[in-house]
């Protein structure tokens with residue numbers, strides 16, 4: 001895929017000294033953390049359909065849910081594991097035997113097991129010593145490995161944990177058999193530099209793939225995820241439309257496209273399906289995607305101002321970073337009070353009204369005035385409005 005690295009000198013030079021991977025694994029948690037979005041509860045059939053689409057789009061792993069949370073959840077996960085999808089199917093489990101047994105019973109390929117490590121969680125939630133937490137993590141990982149299942153281990157609230165202790169937890173987890181370690185920024189407190197620092201520190205000690213799970217409390221989950229990749233992380237957790245607890249997680253579409261287009265790093269994701277998948281998840285969850293949502297939003301490739309529309313009509317790259325087709329989205333020229341003659345002429349042509357043939361230059365000037373007058377009233381000018389104006393004017397002659 002054509003990347004900005006190839007054409008933009010500033011980006012190219014800024015990334016030159018970095019040792020970037022060729023490929024990054026995408027671990028999608030729409031069906032687990034995404035389903036923890038307040039007010040979202042998916043039916044088994046909906047979870048299955050989303051899982052099928054996630055696998056088809058090419059995510060490497062699907063966190064299908066938290067099996068121990070309910071019988072319905074177990075049924076959904078069993079349905080998903082029985083589909084035989086290409087993607088690895090993962091179930092979440094606390095570092096507790098019962099959770100792990102239920103996850104194994106659902107037939108998952110991997111278990112994402114976790115225990116909190118930060119002082120706040122140790123004191124107020126777990127009421128456990130540092131040593132006890134390590135013992136529990138080790139026992140759980142060993143138990144999962146005895147069942148021949150892949151283990152991804154998370155130190156919950158890793159980013160608010162003492163660094164030396166965090167390293168010790170992860171080292172012990174790897175010694176116990178963890179196949180990957182995941183670094184959750186549970187309440188989204190990282191900034192790209194701190195994430196980069198943390199991943200580099202962990203890379204010195206940890207020899208299994210490192211994954212990150214960034215929450216979006218300050219709106220920079222995607223920036224933190226890609227900073228982690230710059231620093232050596234091999235996998236990113238994300239959710240469709242950035243769903244998830246509170247402000248959500250790093251969005252799948254934004255993370256994948258930033259990696260692809262800015263860094264030139266591949267994933268297995270077929271980006272042409274991103275907008276369709278976003279719409280499907282929005283439909284099932286009932287969570288509307290904001291129009292200005294990057295990549296998949298209705299306005300991501302919409303242009304209203306006359307200056308922008310003029311530029312886009314001459315060459316779309318003047319005001320678009322990528323072709324919307326790459327992500328299955330569409331370009332729209334929207335008419336309103338900021339519109340210029342070029343955009344209005346193009347819209348007229350689209351609806352079959354050629355200037356110079358069906359309407360004269362003089363009539364065209366009147367159409368422009370009337371379009372702007374509608375925009376001035378705070379309204380969007382639809383195709384039907386433009387057609388009605390053109391008909392009205394041509395009727396008079």
Ligand code: KIV
Nearest residue numbers: 114154156157184186
């Ligand atoms: O945000 C978080 O810490 C989580 C854990 C379950 C890993 O979602």
Ligand code: ZN
Nearest residue numbers: 033186213245
């Ligand atoms: Zn989370």
